[in-house]
Amino acid sequence: MRHSLRSSLFLTVAGLSAIWAPNALAQQADAAGDNDALIIVTGEGLDQTPASPAYDTQLIEREQLVSTSSGRIEDALAGVAGFQQFRRSDSRSSNPSAQGATLRSLGGNATSRALVLLDGVPMADPFFGFIPFTAIAPERLAEVRVTRGGGSGPFGAGALAGTIELESADAATLGSFGGHVYVNDRGGTESAAHVAGDLGDGFGVISGRWDRDKGFFTTPPADRVDASARAAYDSWSVQARGVTPIGDSMELQARGLVYDDRRTLRFDGADSSSTGQDASLRLVGRGDWQFDALAYVQARNFTNIVISSTRFVPVLDQRNTPSTGLGGKFEIRPPVGDSNVLRLGMDYRRSEGELFETAISAFTGAVRERRNAGGTNTDLGFFIEDDLLLGPLTLTAGARLDRYTIRDGFYVARSDDGAVLLEERFADRSGWEESFRGGAVFDAGGGLSLRAAAYTGLRLPTLNELYRPFVVFPVTTNANAALENERLEGFEAGVDFASGDIFDLSLTAFQNRVEGAIANVTLDPLTRQRRNIDAIEARGIEASLGVALGSLRFDGSLAYTDAEAQQDGAAFDGNRPSQTPAWVGGATVSYRFGDSGLIAANLRHVGRQFEDDLESDVLPAVTTLGLFAQLPVTDEASIVLRGENLTDEDIVTRNQGGSIDYGTPRTVWIGIRIGG
Template sequence: MFRFRGLLTLLVVLLCAYPGHAQQQPMRVLVQDPTGLPIRGAIIRDPSGSILGSTGKDGVFTLPHSEASLRIEAAGFVTATVNEKQEPALRVTLARRQESVTVTAYRTPLAAMDSPASTRILTQSQLQQGAAPALDGKLRQVPGVELFRRTSSLISNPTSQGISLRGLGSTAASRTLVVSDDVPLNDPFGGWIHWEELPELSIRSAEVVRGGASDLYGSSAIGGVVSLNPVEPTGDSFIVSSSHGGDNTNDDALFGSLVRGAWSGLATGGILGTDGYTLVAPNLRGPIDTPYNDHAENGLVLLQRRIRDNGRIYLRGNGFNEARDNGTPIQKNATRLWRFSSGVDWEDFVLRLYGSSEHYRQTFSAIAPGRASEKLTRFAQDPATELGAQLHWRHAMGEHMLALAGADTHDVRGSDNGLLVSAGGIRLDTTARQRQTGFYGEVLLTPARWTLSGSARIDHFSNFDAAQYKNAVRTAEPATSETVFNPRLGITRRITKDFALNASAFRAFRAPTINELYRQGQINQQITLANPNLRSERATGWETGGVLNLERWNSTVRGSYFWTQVNRPITALTLSVTPTETLLQRANLGQFESRGVSIDFESAPRSWLSLDGGYQYADATVTKFQQQPALVGKWIPQVARNMATTQVRFSNPRLGLLSLQGRLSGRQFDDDRNFYLLHGYFRLDVYASRQFGRHAEFFASAENLFDRAIEVGRTPILTLGTPRLARFGVRLHWN
């Protein structure tokens, strides 16, 4: 009997050791979204469709044994089928369905189909796959997004980096507000955007809201709002990314995060730069023409503590430093910017305290005919500080009603300290202070298939303590003060679960910046004089359209007709033109209008194929100006009537990813009189990547693949956009 039992035991051991009868080990499945956040409640099914279980709050489910394949489902995400690879741990990333959730337009989560506002979201993957290294180039994937000029921020003067939406154009200042975690990023002195300020690995996604939003955000939101949603530390991770390419262009970044109980933090930074190229058209160049270039460093640190289940208290600080050559040996500028923010998110309340300290300096020159020589004319330093605070409250009142109220204040102190070399060394300094305080409220109703919204805001802003010192002799500058009221109404009706109609109407405003009021600017041979008597811009607009969700093809199409009228828009009026110089002055124009249509589409018809893009037609013209009637009917400078973008992405786990990004822009003008025509263009960019193992990814990109000569400015010298430029890089990550 003992011998029989021994033989039986030996037989069982041999069967278990035999590969075909190996004991199955438990397998851990982690389900996450494209940003790396765990998905709670994802359903796990076997090949027959039977439910095996669901993921917990950490996105993990443990299978007792292996299956030939698994089907994973989660609300709001595309269902995925994966083949089990006999691994003890499996990580599955689910793509979001095209009906995404937006937050920025109404400061509360709202399904895109239910939102009256026209919103596009660029995920971290889409931003990463943009061929251009700087953020502004990535945002141009959205149709209608354009800077004041067509150039990349890597090779353009910071004072020309105002962002334009809905065909409203911009000058030095932006008519669109850019925020990160509710903190404004527009330059406190000039209103332009430092596109290299935030480390690229610190941005989780970007929401682009088109249409006036001053009812919630105050000044500068005439064209809309761009919200850069920051990465949150959700675990221990480390990322290294490095790429190099033509024109000695480099983009290097580091990211690290830690989570220890209720405490978490991250640190990230980068170096971004290029030796650039000569912008002046080849047939117009002279001995003084040198490449435009930019070399910048940035860094960000975050420390936060979780409060209960969904609250937090945090402290964030970031720094930015850059130096630029602006195309000649003398014309240079540099920026050093420090920014901090802290806040509390607790139940229904959000509190933000923030500030910044900036030092900007620039040299100016006069260029001789033939561009054979130049002479230093002015050296300026422009220090500025800002402090701000905001508090808003949000509360659900029943199942179908949400109320929101808030207040904010923003104080800026700046000065323009100049040495007029061409006038014998005269010191000309100007100091000024601005303050804006606003109160706002909003009600959101969602009965049945309706979404109704109403919001309003009152702002009081003032420019004061302004004075000019000429060789220490003080002269007071005009002080201004205005109070403005900005409401917004919106309505959406779901005709079916996949089709909705919407409409909205708004008022918005933008206060003039210290730069526009008191500082003389120069780009190439174009000099722009300040105007201390500027008043705020006021905009009235509406739009209507519809959203169609084609679930069978995992596609969404959104169309809108928009109309915006801006009264007293601040523009640069031409005073005189010579062969070597154009002289402009900032002034309140009478009125202009922008009307048109926009169509956006997002589609992922196959697991290996996705397409998105759109088209915008914008008829933006001057409609009223009594002082210069000849300008009525002229196009708004730097606004193309026709603009389209498209991105096609092919992906395969074995072959990698290939993204083709096309951009088409019609003709436009570079001046208020429409004398300087910039012809239309088509540009094709390419991005490709391939994963090697679990921790390494190699990628390559090419901008302007066909090497088109793209006209970007006439100041009055013709300048050209980025030529063909290739980069190659590697990305290493440990999570």
């Protein structure tokens, strides 16, 4: 049934191109000879402010997004040194709930400490805080702006480690029709299609993507058993987006996203699913009083079956985890003169969800417990920020005030016959938290600029951290309803130098400290618990370099971070936070030819890291090589070749007492790409 639905969706996307006018992207006002009446819509939010460069920001352009060796958005993001997920495996071979995104080695658990926005909408799951990377197709995007650090500011609570802003591509960038179909050496496929055209004086885009593969064995050959399974995946997503002008200075943007992702990990029957339906409306005004008004709603769900690694039977059925995200943002920029940009606004997010799971005896198959837990978190924020231009010097300062609530929390465990074994109702909590940030950028001339910034930030614990225990067999990690908010304090200084389109260099030194950091703390060999620890402190250097010599270009990024978890008297005091390498870097050499020909080779290195807070289980350093080649055969069609992990390195993604999982082995793709 799911295959039939996906096939119908893709036929619909392809078929719409036949009824959309061939000149759908032409401007009707030009045809009438009335150029003065031409209204241009962008589909974007308000422009970046003059002081945005004060914070350590890196732009990933569209060509970089669509030319990775894996075709995954997280692969493109990994080109920014300092970006990391909780585990090294990408969204094809990891449990969805482990897909937290963070920056600057401020990890330590699976929840995102970086705020990921798609067209201004937070993408984190309302219950878990993970990012549904399979639903974010790189070919739909125009660019990504990554700000490492920077505090919360006008971006909302949750931007603790930084902000990742994903911007959808408009119809002119995509072209009226496009798509691709690739197949790999395991028989897996990746297919995508879109149609785009006029929507009155604006534009509309419908796009779909379907990925499926029987996968690879994550378990080393020596450890496989009859129950060992490949990391199979089957996921699809469809997005519809429309942008239309209202008057001559406003535009209305609407977007809907539906996705479904299913995976199997390690053992037969260890299946998980992640589904979502998102919708948003955005009104952007570009007149004298600029404004950005956004509202969104998200419905998400997650299921997961845990299989015993000794008896290979189900021991936990996380059968249903429905959650809802509801929120919005309003920002206004009054006309205060050419030397000032003032931002005033507020934002709101409500996350509600609960889990339903069944614990099963590995010996008898009988139900041991039926559990139900959940709650509601809200955050209402008010912010003000001002940029002041003083010749070559730009100053910025801002403040934020958040009213948060953590309420309706509960946990109930029942026997198979319905008798209550444990029932807890947790006290509601609320409070006010303030955050500040400020910075400066000085244009020294000749392409050289100097910058410095200091900031604070806030992140609420997720419903998952508060109320849901989880098992990565045989280790159980317990929830903690008493968790407090995380608080960030940080500062940084950097230098940027650019020489036209030929050379650009960026260096940043930083120190960030997360007080009350939530970590998975080891209690005994089989038990951990989420707890607030004193702090995670990270200090380091980030560097990026780009050099263009005609058609040949080099891009490199490197980060070194000295990070430690701090807790007086604890066994882990002074250790590196779990899952955080000291060294991360990458380099890409690319050669462009013709109108659309491209060959690119990428080398990526991730340093040694540890599975747990006690540094008892090591994940060795690994260096991988990827390749992308796009070879035009007509004006609209190209042959594409991709290679992942071409040297077939063993990428250790999990190590719990010698029980190891591997990441993606050597994988080769070939296919055809049409249009933009």
